[in-house]
Amino acid sequence: MTGRVFLFDQPDRFVTGTVGGPGQRAFYLQASKAGAVITVGVEKTQVAALAQRLGELLFAAAAAGLVELDEAGIDQRPLEEPLVKVFQVGSLAIGWDPESTRVTIEARPLSDSPDTTEPSDTESGSVPADVDLLRVEMTPVQARSFAEQTATVIAAGRPACPFCGQPLEPTGHFCPRTNGQLN
DSSP: OOOOEEEEESOSEEEEEEESSTTSOEEEEEEEETTEEEEEEEOHHHHHHHHHHHHHHHHHHHHTTSOOOOOOOOOOOOOOSSOOEEEEEEEEEEEEETTTTEEEEEEEEOOSSGGGOOOOBTTTTBOOTTSOEEEEEEOHHHHHHHHHHHHHHHHTSOOBOTTTOOBOOTTOOEEGGGTTEEO
């Protein structure tokens, strides 16, 4: 099977979105440019780690004087419809090109076979022929906007228990830090 490559260079929009209520949300990454829209499924922990590492990368680049991070507006619009998930993300990667000051995010699907875990050669742009790939290249301001928007989406979930940090259900939960008492 031939893999599909979805490239978005300075997309019109790159966001994290969800479908469903807190505790039942499915998370997605969505890139769009000039009418083309690609949506991939992602786990909450994956996208939270991506936003955190992206923020750290941008902070380090700004501290080194490589970029100036202007204020970025947060895109609060819902995901574009119709929502068609192209693949479920298995791995995410972040790249930084200091010459162009561009950030690259790559998403690859879950693999059925452990042999397809080779990273792409991002300098030559080659991708293994049988693996799908979503590659989004953006400016630091776009990356900052994505990281801040993602943090907002993550924070909109269920509140955390003040004792154990686990998500609180509307009916409470059995907290291990309070010997299983319902909180």
